[in-house]
Every structure is written in C-alpha cells, then in structure tokens.
Amino acid sequence: MRYKMAHLDGDPVRAALSLEILAEAARNPRVAEIVRAADETGRSWLREMLTRNGVNPDADLEAHMDMIMVMVEGWTSRMVRNPGIDREAYLEMLRDMFSHMLSGECAAR
Numbered sequence: 339m340r341y342k343m344a345h346l347d348g349d350p351v352r353a354a355l356s357l358e359i360l361a362e363a364a365r366n367p368r369v370a371e372i373v374r375a376a377d378e379t380g381r382s383w384l385r386e387m388l389t390r391n392g393v394n395p396d397a398d399l400e401a402h403m404d405m406i407m408v409m410v411e412g413w414t415s416r417m418v419r420n421p422g423i424d425r426e427a428y429l430e431m432l433r434d435m436f437s438h439m440l441s442g443e444c445a446a447r
Contacts, residue, residue, distance in 0.1 A: 349417075350417045353415075353417035360373065380407070381407075384406060384407070385403060388403065393440055409436075410432070
C-alpha cells in the first residue's frame with residue numbers, strides 16, 4: 339500500500355482543510371477517532387518504510403517517527419501562513435533533515 343503524504347502536495351486549500359479537521363477533532367470525539375485512525379495508518383506506513391530502509395526498530399523509532407511527522411505537519415501550517423512558500427526548497431531541506439536524523443549522527447539523549 340502506498341501512503342500519500344497529502345501534507346506535501348502544496349495545495350493551500352487542502353492545508354487549510356487539514357487544519358480545520360484537526361481543530362474539529364479537538365472538539366468532536368467522533369472526528370478525533372477518525373483523525374487518530376488516519377494517524378495510525380500513517381504511522382504504520384512510516385514504521386514499515388523506516389525499518390525496511392534499515393532504521394533499527396529498537397533505536398527510538400517512535401521518536402524518529404514523531405519528529406518526521408512534526409516536520410511534515412508543520413508544512414501544513416506554513417502553507418496557510420505563507421502560501422507563496424517555495425515547495426521545492428522546503429522538500430530539499432526536509433530530505434536533508436531526514437537524512438541527517440536517520441543517519442545515526444543524531445544520537446538519542
């Protein structure tokens with residue numbers, strides 16, 4: 339199964355909708371359940387992808403996943419706040435940060 343990172347598609351309307359859904363999840367338990375289920379689907383995909391690519395599942399994998407998700411989800415807020423953001427520059431920086439974080443140079447503390 340291929341998991342699409344909708345946050346990275348660069349569409350400010352989708353970004354705003356994503357934030358609206360998240361805000362509704364904070365108020366509405368049914369929406370929160372749906373958001374959490376979608377989050378777990380994404381986490382499962384990310385966990386599989388990272389372990390398949392050599393990340394040790396015992397080496398703070400959950401923390402690595404959370405930081406990746408923080409960076410990707412932060413992109414959603416940035417698109418709403420700055421719709422003219424340079425998507426390609428962001429993706430290049432994101433790739434560099436992921437490479438550094440997953441290289442083993444970024445030691446857990």
